[in-house]
Amino acid sequence: MEVFQEPIEYQNPILCLKIWQLVNDGIEYPIDWIWHFHKPVEFILVEQGRLDVHIPDRVYHLKAGESCVIGSSQLHFGRKISEEKLVYHVLHVDLQAYLDSAMQMYYRVFMEIDRSLDSLNDFMEHHAGINREIECIFADIYKEMNERTKGYEIATSIHVKRLMLTLLRHDRRGLLERQDTSDAQLLLPILTYVDMHLGDKIELQNVSDLAHMSYSYFSKFFKKTMGVSFTEYVNQKRIQKAERLLLTENWSITNIAEDVGYENMAHFYKMFKRYNGCTPKEFVSKLRKV
Template identity: 30%
Template sequence: MWKVVIVDDDEKVLRGMKKIIPWQELDCEWIGEARDGEEGFALIKQLNPDIVISDIYMPVKNGIEMIKQLRENHYDGKIVILSGYSEFEHARQAVRLRIDDYLTKPASIDTIRSVFSAIVEQLEEDQMNSVQVAELREKVKLYEPLIEKEWLKSLITGTVDHNHIPPAVKSMISKWDDQDHVILTIVYDQQLEQSKLYQSDWYLFRFAAGNIIRETTERYEESYQYVELHSHQAVICLHFDKDKQEEIKNKLYQLAGALEASLKIYLSVDVTVNVGGIKSDWFEIAQSLREASSKNNHHSLGDSDELLLQTTEGKRTIWSESMEANQKLSEAIRYADETSARQIIDEYFSKVDQQSYQSALAMQIGIELWTIMTYSLYDIGIRIDDMFDESLDIYQEINTIQSWDALSNLIKEKIVTICHHQQWDENLKHRQLVEQMIDFVQNRLNENITLQDLADELYISRNYLGQIFKKIVGESFKNYLTRIRMEKAKKMIQEGNYLIYEVSEKVGYVNPAYFTTTFKKYTGYTPTELIHRKLTNT
């Protein structure tokens, strides 16, 4: 409830205001009174009310002086002047002190209700704005790491828009203009799937591998980023002072060997670490990746002063070496974007088709594509095995292919199956999942329910769960939850058995003011106005 303090030296006015103000209807409560400006200042400073009603002419310190002192001490609450008609000009002069409204003595109940309603509405709007700003700040904090990660991946793979740099990454790149840069690629052996940790828990494997790579890298260079490109490849982007290029060459030798040895010792997996060319401009980081992804460049230095780790463009045919296409395909699969995924495959194979068909190369490309799609789905909680018949043998299907066109068509067939399977329309399992979500909401409506709570309860990723719910129900989980809460609140208010703050708690809102604001946004009127309508109609 909104807290109110009244400052007036007239005992009759104090008693009258206490009696005639419809406190419950306005969702307000009287928390204190004072009889002069000095006493009022001390009380307001102690209790910090939302609303102050003050007379002007009082002993010891008048209302204007008290208000001036409050504003100087950063009191931001609402202030209503209570004055006689003869003092009106004096009251008008107080505008510079941010007086929110005034009441002339004597004030009718309708006038008091009108002024208070306007003040409460301002408070609710201010609080909503404050909550929205706070939520926005939290979202920014939450998404900053994700924005940084995705922007960095785009920079490394060559898909970034250099004309648009998100504010979240500006602190990261602030030193880059004075540094040189180089990419190291970490490519897992094709036998990776045989690792026991990999087989038992893919997420745990990623966590363990990431920690080993970071700890190893930090022994050689502090300024770096570690980025996973897909299931079989990750990169390290190193930054170092421009006058340390000779020194860094030796470190790159050592770091590459140390990474291979550490992953072999601790995780029993074989990796190949390749090094790209050193770049003086961070805009060219993607070029360093392309050089590191070229074949026959296993952490070796050329004869010149810079790293010469590139081969001819014609040899770069393996899918994993096409980082831009890799990232685009992964995103298309995660969003079930069939059109984009098919287009990416067509564009890639239009280049591959320029060379003669090789069965071994086709097998490698096909398996890499299948792996990318598998783990793109796995990251959002979907098992690709659940989308295909148990008899599917992707290796055998690729092995029977005799041309690049046939391989392209096979991959696109799998993409169609994946994307259409994600439409969920006839998927009983998803409908049962949504029914569980609705039951959860109905049983715990008085709790602070979030989609993450449901995801934890049902052992499924939050994003995937949100997609399922919206597809089946036709609205987002957030909108559904608000609608159910507001409809129940409306019913409870109309029944008249609960106070507004009790209704707020019973539908999951700890803060009654935020509940009131949400209620008005949903229904078009406040809970108090709904009560008044009910009383008027009876």
């Protein structure tokens, strides 16, 4: 089986998404389509025609007005059915970019720690209500990203969060229920502390004392509750802040690295490239081309 990792070039790196419309008037796609995957979650909405979306153990048969979601790094391919004209929208989005402080309790849900988001497709495929809402949200995102009027970044962020909220509120089966809700509440002071001290040296021992837990228990508790290690979480938050500073402040990269808690520049560059696939300068350069 031929498989490849599809590179996703975001329309705006800070928004971490790409949305476009595909139109196919030709014959149906062959059955031996190439399997592929990518880190961003993929949403598909069919406007006209029929499209089969394959994942390794399922096929979702979409017709006009229906949608589906493909989880992060999930193998998949789409196949046009019949010679009828096919029109559909595809949205690639890194949901982690939208998990602000108010949404941290849903970190496990949208980072797919417990289950892939494509578990929602069983009720999305033939659920007229959620598909109508997704269709409206897609139209809003597509309009904002193409017209790019003043404040389109804010509007697009709002619409992506509307999409996440729509999934949560239509989840009648509890597939997106937060795991260990009471445990997650215990971490709120820790998450706030991290946000306020990104420029400082954050010692795991000090944080575990703040949580009134032993060092080893806190380390296990945090990873179990959040789905990532404490160190990984801090690095994610630091790089997210560095991205904002690169776009809003006329600072040197050295000053930005220091402001988000990296004294070692080599380590900062390593972490930045790990999360963005490019250097800080390349990140800014990409955004200026948008």
